[in-house]
Amino acid sequence: MKSNKTYSIQQGIIDRYASIVDDKEKFRENIHKPLKKSFRINTLKGDKEDTLLNLKTYDDSISCAKWYDNGFTTKLDNLGSSIEHFVGQIYIQELTSMIPPLTIPNLNEYEKIIDCCAAPGSKTTQIADIMQNNGEIIANDKTHSRLKSLRGNLDRLGITNTTVTLRDFRSFPNTDADAYFVDVPCSSEGTIRKKNTIKKNWNEKDYGRFSKIQKGILERVCEMANKGNQIIYSTCTFAPEENEGVISAILETQAVKLKKINIENLKIEEGRTNWMNQDYDKEVKKCARIWPHHNNTDAFFITRMEKC
Numbered sequence: 001m002k003s004n005k006t007y008s009i010q011q012g013i014i015d016r017y018a019s020i021v022d023d024k025e026k027f028r029e030n031i032h033k034p035l036k037k038s039f040r041i042n043t044l045k046g047d048k049e050d051t052l053l054n055l056k057t058y059d060d061s062i063s064c065a066k067w068y069d070n071g072f073t074t075k076l077d078n079l080g081s082s083i084e085h086f087v088g089q090i091y092i093q094e095l096t097s098m099i100p101p102l103t104i105p106n107l108n109e110y111e112k113i114i115d116c117c118a119a120p121g122s123k124t125t126q127i128a129d130i131m132q133n134n135g136e137i138i139a140n141d142k143t144h145s146r147l148k149s150l151r152g153n154l155d156r157l158g159i160t161n162t163t164v165t166l167r168d169f170r171s172f173p174n175t176d177a178d179a180y181f182v183d184v185p186c187s188s189e190g191t192i193r194k195k196n197t198i199k200k201n202w203n204e205k206d207y208g209r210f211s212k213i214q215k216g217i218l219e220r221v222c223e224m225a226n227k228g229n230q231i232i233y234s235t236c237t238f239a240p241e242e243n244e245g246v247i248s249a250i251l252e253t254q255a256v257k258l259k260k261i262n263i264e265n266l267k268i269e270e271g272r273t274n275w276m277n278q279d280y281d282k283e284v285k286k287c288a289r290i291w292p293h294h295n296n297t298d299a300f301f302i303t304r305m306e307k308c
């Protein structure tokens with residue numbers, strides 16, 4: 001990909017993925033459209049219907065996502081200064097970021113969860129809401145400066161079942177859990193509709209750098225998980241190097257099986273089995289790709305694995 005100030009990141013993405021997207025025109029059109037603001041209602045702080053009723057006095061066009069009844073879109077861009085936000089009744093979150101906790105059926109019955117790369121806590125707080133503050137969550141992140149917002153969000157949303165740890169997950173001590181969420185650092189290309197910026201230092205080498213970190217984190221998780229434990233890997237990038245490529249490499253060395261992801265009313269494309277002359281393990285078809293033009297969201301990638 002070119003590296004100069006005038007080459008927009010949108011164009012870079014369109015050029016890079018034109019050959020694998022199902023509808024290039026819709027993709028192009030969608031990627032240039034700003035993303036609608038979205039938020040999640042936190043049921044740990046008040047009744048959902050009451051919160052919604054209050055919010056509708058600011059914007060009566062607020063609407064619920066077709067595939068998640070706690071996820072909403074709004075035309076407001078100042079929800080962050082509403083009283084509902086201050087008191088933790090809502091969490092401003094991209095819709096796609098709400099998908100990983102929905103991939104495990106009956107997550108509310110799980111007793112222990114580790115969120116390996118947790119800051120600022122979008123998914124941790126959502127998981128805690130699903131668990132209704134029961135059980136136990138360990139929310140880990142390796143970046144000290146990001147723990148402040150993680151802790152602040154846990155406090156604001158009334159979360160009491162979560163312990164925060166600061167550690168590079170690649171050296172996290174063996175810790176049993178029923179499920180591990182692995183929302184890794186990535187090239188974040190999929191957030192382009194939100195950020196809408198020109199990236200000055202776009203670099204193909206980023207894909208290799210990120211995929212090395214991603215494999216390291218995921219390997220550590222697979223090593224410490226026990227038979228039957230669930231592992232949810234996610235990124236917000238289109239790049240197969242950081243998605244199917246990472247999963248395919250993990251399948252070569254780790255005893256895990258992939259599980260297909262279905263979420264009613266959410267359009268999901270299956271994982272790609274090749275990219276740039278490289279073939280991946282055919283199992284990666286079970287991974288889930290979320291393209292922006294399919295559900296009018298940003299882009300996302302999720303894989304559900306079970307330790308064998």
Ligand SMILES: C[S@@+](CC[C@H](N)C(=O)[O-])C[C@H]1O[C@@H](n2cnc3c(N)ncnc32)[C@H](O)[C@@H]1O
Nearest residue numbers: 117118119120121122123142143168169183185
């Ligand atoms: C995509 S963000 C996580 C977003 C978070 N899961 C959420 O939903 O709010 C990736 C996070 O991984 C953290 N991180 C990067 N390398 C890590 C590592 N080796 N171990 C643990 N965390 C890491 C970063 O500090 C960053 O907060």
